[in-house]
Every structure is written in C-alpha cells, then in structure tokens.
Amino acid sequence: MQKRLMISFIIIMCLTLTLSYMLFLNIYSSHIVKIIKNELYKDADNLFLFLSEHDDVEGYLNSYVNETGNNISVVYDGKQINSSQGVSKEIINNLTNRLKESDKSDLIRISGNERIIAVGESSPDRAISVFISASYDKYAGFGVDEWTYLIVIFTLCLAVSILLWYRFIFHITRSIKNITRVVSDITDGNYEELIHYEYDDEMGELVKAFNLMANKLKSIMEEMHDRNSKLEAVLKGIVNGVIAIDDHGKIILINEAAKKILNLSNTDVIDKYLLEVIRNYRLSQELDSYIHKKTKNNVDFEINLPQNKTLKVYINPIVNSELANKTIGTVIVFNDITELKRLERIRSDFVANVSHELRTPLTSIMGFVETLKEGNIKDEATTERFLDIISLETERLTRLINDILTLSEIENVREDVKKDVIGIKDLIEDITYILDSKAKEKNVNILIKIDPEDLKIIANRDRIHQLFINLIDNGIKYNKENGTVIINVWKEKCNINISVKDTGIGIPREHIPRIFERFYRVDKGRSRKLGGTGLGLAIVKHIIESMNGDIVINSEPGVGTEFLITLNGVCDNLT
Template identity: 40%
Template sequence: MQRKIFGAFFIILLLGIFLTGFLNLSLIRSSHLRELENRLVTNGLLIEQFLREHDGEITEKELRRIAEEYGKRINARITLIDDRGAVLADTRAKEEEMENHAEREEVKAALEGNTGKAIRESVTVNEEMFYVAIPVSFQQSDLRVIRLAVNLRQIQQINRTLFYYIGISILVGLLASLMLAYRFIHKIMEPIRDMTEGTKKIANGGFDKRIEVSSDDEIGELADNFNHMAERLKVTIGQLSENNTKFKALLTSMKNPIVAVDNKHRLILLNPAAEELFQIRMEDTLGKHILEVVRNNVLDDHLKEIFENNLETQIEISTHEPEKILKIYSNPIKLEEDPNKIIGIVALIEDVTEIRRLEKMRSDFVANVSHELKTPLTSISGFVETLKSGAIDDEDTKQRFLDIIDIETERLTRLIDDILTLSEIENIQARMVRQAISTSDVLSEIGEIMRPIAANKEIELLTQIEANLPIITGNGDWFKQMLINLVDNAIKYTQNGGKVYLNAYQKYSNIIITVKDTGIGIPKKDIPRLFERFYRVDKARTRKVGGTGLGLAIVKHIVLSLNGRIKVNSDVGKGTEFIVVIPVK
C-alpha cells in the first residue's frame, strides 16, 4: 500500500510540476507574442503615417529604400503589398522574384480591412516568422498592405532558457517533495502496518494482539477501534468455540443420525452417526442435494411438504444405498426473530431396519409355529375323535391310530424342544455363558453317537478328525447340538447304502469342520434360504423323515455364537457338504 500511495503521490506531483511548467511557458510565449504584435502594429502605423505624408511623391524605388531603412531601424522584415497581392517592396528579397501574396493568411485579412497575423515558416527566407499585416489606403498609390515580420529565434531562445531553469526547479522540487512524501507516508503507514500484522495474528488465533498508537488523529482512533474490536472478537470467538465444542460433543454422542438441509435441500450438517449410516463424509457432501446422498424420492417429497406446510412430522422410508428402513423425525429450522420464516430442516433418523426385520421374523415365526403345531394337533384330534366314535373297539385300528398319535406327539415334542433351543440360543444372557470345549474329543464323541444311527440305514459314517485340535470357548451343549443336527440331516437325506463324512482340521487360525454326504442334494435356488426358520426344500419329504424345519436355523445361530461362519456346497443327486469355520481366538 505504501508503494501505491507513494506512486500516486509521485505521479500527481509530476503532473502538477509539468502542468505548471507548461502553463508558464505558454503564458510567457503568449505574452511575448502579444508584446511583439503590439510593437509591429505600432511600427506599421508609423510607417503608414510617414507614407501618407508623402502620398504621391514616393516611387517604387523609393518604397524599396524606405522598407529597407525602416526594417533596419526596427529590426524587422517589412513587405509592402498592393491591392492585388503583388509585392511592391521587401527588405529581404527582390519583389520581382516573390510570388503573389494575396492568399497569405495575414495578407488576406488585411485586404479585407482587418489586422492580420500569422506564424509560419517563410518560403522566402526559410525561417519561422511572426507576421503582422495592417490595412492601409492611399489616393495616389496602389499600396494597400504594410506587413511586418520578425523571426522567432528570440522566443525559441527564451523558451530554451526557461526549459533549463524550469527543469532544474522541477528536479530539485521533485527530490525534496519525494523525500518529504516518503517520510510522511512512512509515518502514516507505520500504524497501518502494525494493524495489518495484528489482523494476521488474530486471523491465526492470536486474539491477544493489540495496537499501540500515540497519535490522537484518525489513525489513533482507528487503532483504538481495532483494539476494541479485537477484544470483542476474542470474547465472541471464545463463546462460539465453547458452544461449537458443546454442539460437536452433543452431535457425536448422539447415536441417532442427524441430517440438516437448507431451503434448496442442500446438506448443511451431518453428525458422525449419519456419516456412518450413509457411508459418507460431511466435508465431501456439504452443499450437495439430499438426493445425491440419499437416493429416495419419498424423502425429497417429504421435505417439500414440510417447507410448504411448516410441518413437524415423522415418516418411515426404505433406502437402497444402503438397504435400510429409516424412521425420520423432521422439524423445520426457524429464525428466532422471525418464527414464520423457515431456513431449513433438521431430521433425526432412527434405523429401524433390525426392529422391522425382527418384527417380520417374529410374525413369520408365529405364523410358522402356529402352522407347524396345528398340523400334528389336527391329526391327533382327528384320530382321538375317530377312536371315540367306536374305532377303539377294533384292536388293529386302535393300535394303528395310537401309533400315529404317538408319532405326532413325538413330533410336537421335537418341535417344542427345537423352539426352546432356538429361543435359548438367541438369548443374550445365555450367550454369555462360555466354557472351554475340547474340539477333538467332542467331534469323536459325536462320531460314536451317530454311527449306530447311520448303521440302521445301512449308511457308512466315516470320520477323519485331526488330533489335538485347539480348544475353543463357547457353550459345549450347543456345540454338540450343532454337530448332531448336521450329521443327523446328512443321514436323513442320504439313501441306504450311502456314505456320510465328518472331517475336522486346523487351517491357519481356524478350525474347519465339514459334514459331507452322498445324498439327494439341494437345488441351487434353495441354498440361500436354507437356514431360514421352517424353510423346507421338500416339505413332504422333510415331514416324512421327521424334520421340524428348525434344525439348520439352530445350527446357524450356534455357529454365529462361536463367531464362526457356515457355507453350503451341493449338487442335486450327488450330495451336500456343510463347511463350518470357527476361529480359534
């Protein structure tokens, strides 16, 4: 800024000095020309008076002599011209060699009765001349114009002298002015530089910076105002920082996602929970339209409805990226001083995906349990009614019906036992009960338990269990239940004469358990739903072999309780393989 002020001052000073010098030169030149003009007019009038006294007595030769004589006396060139513009006499040239002067500017004016004047370079003497022509009238003579001229060498010499002295004056005045200006500007700029430095420190967080200026002029007042502003700014920033810290802590501590948008549906706020929900970062999405983040037209329509009606509402929507069911409680953001003006919307989001999934699961579970219980109960009730109606007297019929009732009762017992087992596995408190499980011993024990059951169906159960497998922690009874369910399923769905393989080994930090059979297999389309409760690939066959539809659901929950995972490989007509991966740690 100092350079700009100094540069502007220099230019203004330079323009002022040069303008003053130019005006002075113009004024001196104009004054000199006026004085010269007056002198030439006076001399011309004297010549006219002399010639008028001798009107009719002077010959052309005498005119030439008079012109030369007077020209020497007044140190000027005298030219006498007739009414046609022809030169009658001239002090510098022979009149017969001179061209007609009727079109010369000053002569033309004089022939019209006015005093003419002009400045130009003379063709005759090749010098810049100042001409003055005065009109005259004689009765005995053709003389009509007396023209006097002097060269401007004197004025040019005066101008050069003036240029020299003015140049020296400009140079000295300019240097002195620049030195004074530099000191003055430097003194003015010093507190401004201090304030500039202070603003930099304040911008970087140094709110304790103050400006010390001793003057009581506008700069001093500005410094006092600056210090007052810095003090107020320090207090305000402190309050804003404290409020911002509390606000951030509040947003961070809230588990529910919070989203705020402006009137154009552009994001202005996301808390960490919302960032996690939508897998985005606030700095990457601020200013973007809400649909660029949450691609859901229902949400956008809901926001428009809030803006139009000033509503405080709640809705439930489904999103695809990510797949969630969200319950949104929205409120318009209103100005404190103008409650009728809405500047945006803040929405508190509750992820109810798991709640809705559990509700659906519970609803499906109740429906399935009701259906599964109703079938055997209906059978039992029907056979009891038949027996009451008289079939009890037929020994063969009675025994057959009682056997069926016994089978259905056993099926009900198994179903209730599986439901209770599944409920226990899903109980969080039950999952907390953990004990050391000797994996190799339990697997060998299961092999011995299930081998006779397989032999009854003429199925060969082959086990290959790695010795000294690592001990895992979990519910030992559940672990046995998982293995029994897998091996029992393999035996049930394998034809007589088939084989079932139970293998276990350690790979890296995992225990791998595989149960493979040579049975009927599972269609590819059914594998993704295999672990759903009450899902059966072939319902008729499942009931025939005594399945409840909960065995694999129990297996999956037990595997999850051990922090493991399970997958299935199967080909229809070739068999099925269940692979359980349990981490050692």
C-alpha cells in the same frame, strides 16, 4: 500513497517557503526604505547645520556625494546648486510641490531597474530647500553572501521539514500497512496478531479500536468454533442420520451417520438438493407439503430406499429465535430400521411358524384320538397304527418344543459360562451311535477323521453335542441312498475346525442365505416327511455365535454339502 503524500508535501513546502520569502522581502524593503529616508533626512539636517556656519556649499555637496554616492541638490535664494549629478528635475519639482504643505517630504521612484528614494526638506524659514536622492539597491541590494545564506536557510528548512514529514508519513503508512496485514491475517483465520503503535494520537486511537475489534472477533470466532465443535461432536455421536436443508431444499449439513446410511461416504452433497441425493417419492411429497404448510408440527413416516433399506424419517423445522421464530430450514432425522423390520418379520414369521408347526401334529393327534374314542375301530392292527402315529406326532411335538426351548436358552444366555473338557472322538462316536439306525435305513456310511485323535476342546458339552447331532442328522437325512457323511475335526493353533460333508442332494444357491432362519426349509414337504422342524440349523448358528465362531456352507445341488465351522479359542492346552 507514501510517494504521493511526499510529492504533495514538497510542493506545499516550496510554495510556503516562496511565499514566506516574498513576505520577508516586502517587510525587509519597507524597513530599508524607512532607514534610508531617516538617513537622508539626517543628511539634510547636517547640510542645514553646515550652511548656517559655512558658505562652501559646492565643496560640501561634492564631498557628500563622494562619501555616500547619493545625489544632492540645494535651492536657496532662487538658485539651485547640484552635486555632480544632482537630483532629477522631476523629483525636485514633485518634492517642491509637497514642501509647500510641510517642511519635509519624500518619495520613491522607479527609474529603469533602479528604485530611487528621495527626500526634500525646507529650512525653518523656508529659504533653503535640500533634496537628496539615493539608490535603494545601494543600501539593500543582496550580495553573494546574503544569497548563499538565504539558500542555505531555505534548503535546511526544506530538508528538516521533509525529514519530519517523512517520519510522520512513515508512521502513518506503516500503521496502515500493519492494519492491512492484520486484516488479511484475520481473513485467513489468524486472530493472534495485534498492531503496535507507540504514539497516543488519532492513529493510536484507530489502532487501539482496531485491536479491540480483532480481539472481539477472535473471541466470537472461538465461541463459534467451540459451538461448531460441540455440534459436530454431537452430530458425529448420533447414530441417527441428520440432514439439514435450507428453504430451497438444498443440503446445508449432513452427519456421518446419514452418509453411512445413504452410502454417501465419499460424496460431497453440501449445496445439492436433498431430493437429488435421496430419490424417493414419499419423501419428496411429505417434504413438499411440510414446507408449504403453515403450521409446522413434526412429521414422521417410513420410506423404502432402492438399496433395500427402510428408513423412519422425522421432519422438524429449524426455527431462528432471533428472527421472530422465523423458519429458516428443515431438519430431517432418520433411523435405519431395516434390521428392526427384518427382526420384526422374523419374529412374526416365527410366531406364525410355531403356531403352524404346533397345530399340525396336534390336529393329527386330536383326529386320531377322536376316531379311537368313537370306538368304531375294532381292528387291532389299525388301532396299533393309529397309536403309533399319535406317538410319532407326540414325539415330534416334544422335539419341536425342545428345539424352541434350546433356541431360546441359547439366545438368552449369549456368553456361555459352562465349560467342560470334551473329548471329540467320544462325543462323535456317541452321536453316530444314536444316529446309527437312521444311517442304516439309507445305508449311509459315516467316516470320522480327528486330528489329533485324542483332541479335546473346552466348551459347553450340551451345545457341542447339539451342534454335531444337528449337522450329522442333516448329512444323513438329506443324503442319497448309499451316500457318505465325512466328519473331519482338526486343530489349528487354538482354533478347532469342523467339517461335516455329505454326498447328498445339496442346497440350491438361492436358498443358502436363508438356510439358518428358523423354520426355513428348502423343500418343506420333504423335510416334514423326514420329521424335520426347520430349527436344526438355526440352533447350530446360535451355538456358533455364542462361541464367537464362524460357519461357511459349500454346496452343490446333486453333489453334496459341506458345513465348515471354526471355533476360536476352545483348545484344551493339554492336547
């Protein structure tokens, strides 16, 4: 652009200077003609003066020609006296005709390359007429000096104009370049740069307006960025999944929680159709009917995903208040209620199980009490047996209620504050003493290994007691005749490891994940026959959780089972 402007300017400048030169020549030549004519008239007047006092016309004419180089002719008494060359006949005739009307007359003729200026003058009595002609070039012709002078002036004018013009163009193009640079900076998100322009002209106005616009744009972008950050922070902080879709069902926004719930952490789903991402018939139907419905009330429903997840979904419209409340999309908010559902199921299972477990011994007790009350049983041995059963069922009921109470107590007091120093050896020996008759019934051998032997831990004695008794009881109950239960306790830094291993029936692999659920039993009939309620391991798990410990089961059906427990930070520093 700078180059094009420069070329155009040089052309305009050359044209202007040429036109100026021509105009100057025109004015100059008319001026010179006027001067020449005046000179020639003066010469004519001098000749009249001379003739009034002298007679030597020819001598005067010759000296005049020699002096001036002009041609001169005089007509008087019908005679024409010429200088050496004289004025041309055609000019004399022309001027003579004109002198009839006036006593002075002049003309300009071109002869070859020469311009001739001629004047004619008659004496007041019209007796004498003088004609003088002169070459214009002799007076006005430009010499080398004049031409040099003209060329120098011309070149100087051109150079100064080009310089000034260049400065002007440079300023304009520099400002345009600056604007272009700042525009591209703005496109790249850099709003800091402003344009500097030192003149207070139209370009200055443009630059000012541009800077103002850039500033405004900057503050708008900052505001938008601020809003976006807040929105992002809010969306990030929300534990619910949030997905916004446009009118075509394409995802325009998704928060981290949604990605986590839908296992999409490393997938870019923006611009994808929602139903491509969540393939669910119910969701697609609800969304379809919602989008095509006129009244947009909020909708909520539950869906099940293939990855065994249950979501509670809420659909809300995105309304643009600036566009006359036009709906421009839909927000889908969802909660992962899988855990809630599981807990709900456990709770209702628990209630059903408790009722069932309570009803069974109660029905049995009631039945025997009724029979005894009727008084039909006269046989003492039978009565004794009935009373034994009633006592057994009552015991069972008591144990069941105690277990439920223990569970609920552990659940309610998550952080155990009661700390006792417990000698592990004594504790286990007490337990084996309690369970001795049960072990003997099956001829199960109990082996105990504690390292160090005098190992002491700091914890709630009742809970640790309960933990060991439940595990050792299972080890005996689900063991084979002549089997073994090996109890191993060892210290590792400040952690205590407990292993209760038996050589019993083992637990099939598919049952292991559910073994800690309340009332869950692998073989219900067998467990019931053995007097179990199915709460033992649930209590163990809760005790371990309350102590921030871990439990692992290694089991092989027909070979045996090992419960491996780690209790963290329970060591007594004295041992």
